[in-house]
Amino acid sequence: MRIIKPCTYTVLSLALASVTQMTMAQDAHHSMPMSAQHELHSSLDSSHQEMQTGIESSQIEHAEHAEHAEHANVSSIASRAASAQHPVDHKREHGGQIYQATEIDSRWLNNADGRGSLKTEIESRIGTDENKLFIKLHADKAESQDADYAAQVMYSRMISDFWDAQIGARYRVDEHQVTDKEQLDAAVGLHGLAPYFFETDAYLYLGAEKQVSFSLETERDLLLTQKLILKPYLNLDVVLSDDSAYAQKTGLSAVWLGLETRYEINKKLMPFIDVAYSYEKGNQHTAWQAETGSEKQWWYGAGVRLKF
Structure with missing residues (x-):
């Protein structure tokens, strides 16, 4: 027409x-x-x-x-x-590309007695939005003592928009122990963003001699300006059972509650200062160690974070 x-x-x-x-x-x-x-x-x-x-x-x-x-x-x-x-493959434009990110966090903390401790954490991830490999390294060296090390490798699978389910293993080395210095634990957990934008890692560890424990790490960024940022954080460990030679007391074993203030020079270099309060429940009495009581103390210090 x-x-x-x-x-x-x-x-x-x-x-x-x-x-x-x-x-x-x-x-x-x-x-x-x-x-x-x-x-x-x-x-x-x-x-x-x-x-x-x-x-x-x-x-x-x-x-x-x-x-x-x-x-x-x-x-x-x-x-x-x-x-x-012949449908067009838009996978790379919608999260299918492989990316890699590494973060290095190193801080020196002192307690009220003037005893210092160097804590270093390295986290690297590689993969797509759906499937990733997490590698975590942790070193904790108290002043005038040998360092403790832990390495964790986790396969991460996206299960929702804000959460990944993870499974893998953790390898620990504790130089303070005379026996069983090296431990290998199976690990399962969740990694993601909890309500109100709390970045969260929650893991359940299963080891030899009925060693079962749970750890939680959560933090949130509060922007004062685009470069000056406050970050409250909470790290806690719960021992569910432990029959090892160097067993820890069951229940809430350790807590770190802190406030980090960092200045982002750029997205790769971020110095910060840190103030934290810690609680440690202590160890059980075994044939290899004496029972210890709980400790509560304040920590303060500074550090630097690198991202690339």
Whole structure:
């Protein structure tokens, strides 16, 4: 209908004009001399030819439009069919790309007695949004003592928009112990963003000699400015059971509650100061160690965080 309508209007307009002209010409024909009548016939013939030419031109033009529209429809159908047979893979544009990130956190803390401790943590992750590999390294060295080490490797699978389920293993080395210095634990847990934007890691560890423990680390950034940021954090360990030679008391074993204030020089270099309160429940009495009581103390210090 869109193609036929303009053509119909054009034909009717030209026909109406021709009939009007012919009527007027017939009325004047009888009152005109022979020479004028001859000129009038020539004019009518010319108008008739122009009308025919206009109709033919309009028909050709609309036929070309119809042909162009038909070709466009055929091309569109062919394009949709080709897309259905060979769908475009947008996986890389929607989280399918592999990325890598590493964070190094090193801080020196002192307690009220002036005893210092160096804590270093390295976390590296590689993979896609859905599947990642987490590698975590931890070193804790008290002043004038040997360091304790822990390495954790976890496979991480996204289970919702804000949470990953993780499974893997943890390897520990404690130089303070005479026996069983090295321990290997199975680990399962969750990594993600809890309500109110608390970044959270929660793990359950299963080791030899009925060593079962739970750890929770959670923190949140509070922006004072775009570069000056407060970060309250909470780290706690709960011992569910332990029959090892250096067993810890069951229940809430250790708590670190702190407030970190950092200044982001850029997204790769971030120095900070730290104030924290700690609680440690102590160890059980075994053949290899004496029972120890709980300790509560304040810590303060500074450190630097690197990201790349």
